[in-house]
Structure formats: C-alpha cells, structure tokens
Amino acid sequence: MTDSEKQILLGQLNRLDGLSKLELDLVNYRNSWLVIAQSFMFTAFAATLTVSVVNPAFARFAVALRIIFIVLGFVLSLVILVSVWAAASMMSKLSRHREQLEPLSKQAEFQWPPLGNNSIEYHCGQAGGYAVAVVFLCAWLAVSVCLVVL
Numbered sequence: 001m002t003d004s005e006k007q008i009l010l011g012q013l014n015r016l017d018g019l020s021k022l023e024l025d026l027v028n029y030r031n032s033w034l035v036i037a038q039s040f041m042f043t044a045f046a047a048t049l050t051v052s053v054v055n056p057a058f059a060r061f062a063v064a065l066r067i068i069f070i071v072l073g074f075v076l077s078l079v080i081l082v083s084v085w086a087a088a089s090m091m092s093k094l095s096r097h098r099e100q101l102e103p104l105s106k107q108a109e110f111q112w113p114p115l116g117n118n119s120i121e122y123h124c125g126q127a128g129g130y131a132v133a134v135v136f137l138c139a140w141l142a143v144s145v146c147l148v149v150l
Contacts, residue, residue, distance in 0.1 A: 006108045013105065016098045023087045023094070030087075031132045034080045038073060038136050045069040045143070066147065073140040081133035088126055
C-alpha cells in the first residue's frame with residue numbers, strides 16, 4: 001500500500017470516527033435536553049395539582065394544563081426515543097462501514113483496535129441512550145393512569 005493510499009484510508013477512518021462521535025454527542029445532547037425539559041414539565045404539572053386547592057376558580061384551567069403537560073411530556077419522550085434510535089442506527093451503519101475498512105487498516109499497518117460492536121459492553125452502552133426516554137414515557141403513562149383512576 002502506497003503512502004497516498006494510506007493517507008486516504010486514514011482520512012476515511014478519521015471521518016467515520018468523527019461522524020460516530022458526532023452521533024454520540026447528539027444522543028447526549030438530546031437526553032440532556034429531555035431531562036431538563038421533563039424536570040420543568042413535572043414541576044409545572046405538580047404546580048397544577050395545588051392550584052385548584054388554593055383557588056377553585058382555576059380548577060378547570062388546571063385540569064386542562066395537566067392534560068397538556070401529560071401529552072407534551074409523552075410526545076417529547078417519544079420524539080427523543082425515536083431520535084436516539086435514529087442515531088444508534090446511523091452509528092451502526094458507520095461502524096459496519098469502518099469494519100469493511102479493517103482489512104485495509106491491517107494492510108496499512110495501522111494499530112487500530114477492532115470495534116467489537118457485537119459485544120455485551122457495546123449493547124449495554126447503547127441501552128442508556130434509550131433508557132432515559134423510556135423512563136419518562138413510563139412516568140407520564142403512570143401519571144395519566146393515576147389521574148384517571150383517582
């Protein structure tokens with residue numbers, strides 16, 4: 001393999017790694033945004049529970065707000081869950097493309113470790129990105145069930 005071919009391969013590998021890092025960063029940003037948004041939503045929801053006790057005139061308005069917060073919280077969680085899935089799918093595609101370059105990487109005598117995307121560690125690491133959105137989906141579902149039952 002010539003030096004120019006090695007440089008092209010190195011550029012491709014670096015680009016794939018950079019795109020994978022970008023997707024990981026996006027998952028982090030999405031989940032951070034979700035946690036912050038949901039904390040405000042739960043706080044606002046809790047405030048509506050006391051409004052009707054303090055001022056009965058606002059009881060109907062408080063009920064409407066509760067419904068709005070439940071729907072918004074559920075939809076936001078669902079959107080983030082789908083976007084995390086999309087990022088994981090993109091990372092998987094990038095990883096497969098990088099694995100196709102592994103034989104060339106060995107030919108070029110690069111000392112890059114294999115990714116090992118089928119390992120238990122990889123899948124456990126991916127679970128965290130999904131867990132945040134799923135927990136909030138379940139929380140809003142539980143809140144809505146409690147409001148209906150109570």
